[in-house]
Amino acid sequence: MLSPSCKNWQFAVHGRQLAVMEWGNPEGVPVIALHGWLDNAASFTLLAHHLPQIRLIALDLAGHGLSDHRPAGQPYYIWDNVADVLALVEHLGLERVVLLGHSLGAGVATLFAGAFPERVSRMILLDGMIPLDYPAEQLPESMARALRRGARLGRRSLRPYASFEEALQTRINSRWPVSRQAATWLLERGLKQQADGWVWRSDIALTQPSIVRLCEPQIAAFVRRLTMPVKLIMAERGEELSLIESMLHMVPSLEFDMLPATHHLHLEPEPARQIADWISQRLLADQDG
Known part of the structure; x- marks a missing residue:
């Protein structure tokens, strides 16, 4: 399947390019x-x-x-993504938007919409x-564990793949498998x-546990x-439902x-078609209303 016509562009946030x-x-x-x-933005291609x-x-x-990566030594906190989404919305000059989020992106969307409900017309x-949260009483131990692992990060390096095909097969057969x-x-x-092969562009610091997370009452x-x-669509063969059931009500x-x-x-043909149908129906109804 060919990719649909796409425009690629960047904008600056505090000297970083997104x-x-x-x-x-x-x-x-x-x-x-x-x-x-x-993942990356291409996950929405289908x-x-x-x-x-x-x-x-x-x-x-x-x-x-x-x-761009965040500066060396700066942790990847989910609320910093919320600030970047706000910067994107402001850069586009949009008063209100629909938010579409997958997995981590869904968590970012919820934090953004909770902070700025007047800027979000609908969520999918x-x-x-x-x-993800840290129970408040476990935060000291979680912080210590994350700091110890972070101290070892500088000694790690990405193992290059010998070919694009080798990397492709690794991604196809990963913990969260996808089609070719x-x-x-x-x-x-x-x-x-x-020079020595193919490596991930993503920051290796993303693989480290968070030093601090929100706790359940804050979320x-x-x-x-x-x-x-809010339209919430869960995967029957996913592992996420148990993490959110207590908050659905x-x-x-x-x-x-x-x-x-x-x-x-959203990268599987039939579920993607159904998701797109739901999105189209709801956005059309919003316009008619």
């Missing part, structure tokens, strides 16, 4: 798409095939894809809804070639502020569905 993929109708409803951990009528704007989160969340086509989309944006405060319509206007799919459901 990269964006944009598809569809420039006059269509703006949808900000936020990818999962160690959905873009089915949504030519909307303006789909997918951000490479910091340290992913073609976006894919196999995720909230960020999906892996190709992700790796074309997520790999770079150097719940954001969830309760999701006053806009807190969302005032939640529409919940499950699809027979794996974690990357």
Whole structure:
């Protein structure tokens, strides 16, 4: 399957460049798409095939894809992604947007919408809804563990792949497997070639545990502020539902569905078509209303 026509561009945030993929109708409803951990904006390529009528704007989160890494020694906190999303919305001059988030991106979307509910008209969340937490009473031990691992980070290096094909096979057969086509989309944006082989563009610091995370009561405060319509689509063969079940009742206007799919459901042909149909129907209804 060929990639749909896409515009690639960048914008600056505090001296860092963040990269964006944009598809569809420039006059269509703006949808900000936020990818999962160690993925990149290309994870929304298949959905873009089915949504030519909307303006789909997918951000490479910091340290992913073609976006700059955060400065050495600066941790990757999820709330810093919220600041980057706000910078993107402001850069585009948009008053209100639809948020589309997968996994980590869904957690970023929830924090953004909870902080700025007046800026979000609708949310579509894919196999995720909230960020990972640290129970408050476990924070000291979790912090110590993360700091010890972070101290060893400087001695680690990325093992290069001998070929693009070797990297492709590794991604296809990873913990979260995807099809060859999906892996190709992700790796074309997520790999770079150097003298000794192919390596990931993503920052190795992303693989480290967080020094600090929000705790459940703090996350719940954001969830309760999701006053806009929220469509949550979970994967039957995913592992995320148990992490969010306790908070589903807190969302005032939640529409919940499950699809027979794996974690990357938006990169599987039939689930992606269904997700795109749901998005199209709801955005059309919003326009008619």
